[in-house]
Amino acid sequence: MNVTTVRLGWGLVDVDGVKAENLLGVGAVYTLSKRTSLYADFAHKIFPTQSANTYGLGIAHGF
Numbered sequence: 001m002n003v004t005t006v007r008l009g010w011g012l013v014d015v016d017g018v019k020a021e022n023l024l025g026v027g028a029v030y031t032l033s034k035r036t037s038l039y040a041d042f043a044h045k046i047f048p049t050q051s052a053n054t055y056g057l058g059i060a061h062g063f
Helices: none
Strands: 004-015 018-031 036-046 051-061
Touching: none
Parallel strands: none
Antiparallel strands: 004 018, 018 036, 036 051
């Protein structure tokens, strides 16, 4: 079992031929046990007139 998983993502939203949003994200998951992990994600969103950064940190547990 690998302890750390790195994730990368890219997305593009196109509404009626107009580029509405571009997204680039990176994240990591650190496995604590078979059902529990810690995660950290960061994304940079680019809109036609502005941009924004978002992030998420947390713990996930499956029942």
